Amino acid sequence: MDASRALARARVRPLRLRVSLALLAGAAVLVSGCSADGAASGSGRKEGSTTTQAAVPAAADDLQDDYLKVIKNVLPSVVQIQASGALGSGVVYDDSGRIVTNAHVVGDEKTFKVTTASDEGELTASLVYAYPEQDLAVIKLDKPPRGLKAAVFGDSSKVQVGHIVLAMGSPLGLSSSVTQGIVSATGRTVSESGSGGGTGATIANMVQTSAAINPGNSGGALVNLDGQVIGIPTLAATDPDLGNSAAPGIGFAIPASMVKTVADQIIKDGRVTDSGRAALGITGRTVVDASSQPAGVAVAQVKSGGAADKAGIEPGDVIVGLDDTAVTSITSLSEALAPEKPGDKAKVTFTRGGNRRTVEVTLGEI
Template identity: 65%
Template sequence: MDLMSAGARVSGDPDRHARRRPARFAGAPRAAALCACAALLLGACVDGSAGGRASTAEASATASRGADGGGRTAPLAATDLQTAYEQVIRQVLPSVVQIQGTRALGSGIVYDGQGHIVTNAHVVRDEKSFKVTTAHSQQALRAKLVFAYPDQDLAVVKLDRVPTGLRAASFGDSTSVRVGQIVLAMGSPLGLSSSVTQGIVSATGRTVTESGDGGTGATITDLVQTSAAINPGNSGGALVGLDGKVIGIPTLAATDPDLGGSAAPGIGFAIPSRTVTTIAGQIISSGRVTNSGRAALGISARTVLGRNSEPDGVAVVRVHKGGAADKSGLRAGDTITRVDSTRITTVTSLAEALAHQKPGATVKVTYVRDGHERTARVRLGTM
């Protein structure tokens, strides 16, 4: 496989859910939902005038709306936040669907009025046909795979019949996402269709590698980290801002190796909308991905062990004809030990070294052939 980068190790669909249900949930392991106290969000008004709304709330403590049934009323700012949540859910949830194959269950987002639905590659796996259930109907619709791109864990399926009133989601600009921004995650966690959780954007620009157990094993860059709960079945759904724009597709939840690989609560990741629209657009127009925008050596590789049985390099298993490595003279049997000044010990570390390189950039690759260390200047290609 062509390689990109790695950071945190995350897992896909855990087997424990497969034992309880007829379909395996495609997604990340169970994580605890993060509940944000409304009192901490009083300044998060939808019109952006935090200061003005806060003072209005204090002056209008007896406003009739927001009554809690006990004679007390909620501050206007908190009520406005709840109203914003409800409005976003009404706007976006009809565009979020449940996708079920013979071995997996996950979520998807209606991409356009022609019935194209974007989801994760690990939701569709290697299957070609699916049952799709929309938010307003329990009657399953048939859909077929258009193309799956495991390298960035994205796929597009298309409905055989487009139902009346099918609503396409609106995708926002993920490059403008801010840390601390309130977000909602929508999907079918544990098979519970049309479920919504909430949290914030915890970080941006994350690079993580999926596990091969339930995931594609891909290394994905520029992910949005969120505290919104992401559970099995959420994969392929929508991460949405309060403006109703989809800013990402929830895909992964982190695991803690110190806890035996169990879920790390409140640490989930979403593929940014900019990547989603770029890849999905190519799949819909060309039936495949024509330009991933990611740099690659153009090799298939595996990790090799040294004399101490520790990872000690990356063996080139196959050189893709006409690719970057091929043009630079690398060949099957070479063992890559360094990219520029970065020590390479595993396939993951090689992916990490390439993660933030751009196609066309030139790197110095150090490798071993027939017991002798050599170097090559490699102009990186595209995945």
């Protein structure tokens, strides 16, 4: 199993924030609010000193100027979203007041309160459509304010490990917060918990970042130094050894290209018409072995005319592999399918009546 699929076994949690946590945010800031000003170099240079010595603070100034420029340009496009019992973030998608966020931020709600970075007053918004399968949603401001600025979304294929990024959102209810880090990895496939406010989605090609993201950051912006949104922060890894608290420096964002694909379909058609996500066309459940360990996916139902049906897979079969990847649970099957595309061919291994079989399946679409 490759590294990206192994990582998907790490526990992750959505970054939706229960409203009550916002009351603790001020104390958290007070504890960690100290920062040291950059010390200025000596006012004079000794005879014979080189220009290289002076270039170091100049480069730091240039980087700081880049940060300030990006924050000034992008932060006004990042909003705080409040549902009835939770807080999250969102990104202004167009000048008509449409905002893209996570499906787990909106939950089952239809109306929301929105606060922009430039206006402390609350605005109202309504749900356009939520797509839990990719944990994305679009809401629309009922009365978009003047000067509302849409963010610029970048090209996910150009994101590289090591790129400096800024995460913008409302962690712990602290609106318009910014943290910085780098792109730690790309192409991660991660499964989101179905409990605690998550949708249970398995999402491919996620951007992993070291920028600090916390509950409340969900739906916000992961931004490069060109001022482009390259992802929507969605998940944070948790460390079981620390009581499932957030693992520092390991967060995941849905890539901008997927965000644009889903949001554009929602805006045009009111729903997602082409998911681009592969599916077997089955309903299944995880089965366990004699040691109570996950041992495969039992097929409960097969969609008539779907991919599995055409390949001869039947209810009662137990799927144990997809191509070279072992399948032990519904989650592992979703993770194995996540990088695939509708129309791709895959070898599905399953057991029937104690016999092991392998068939080639032309994958369908979610």
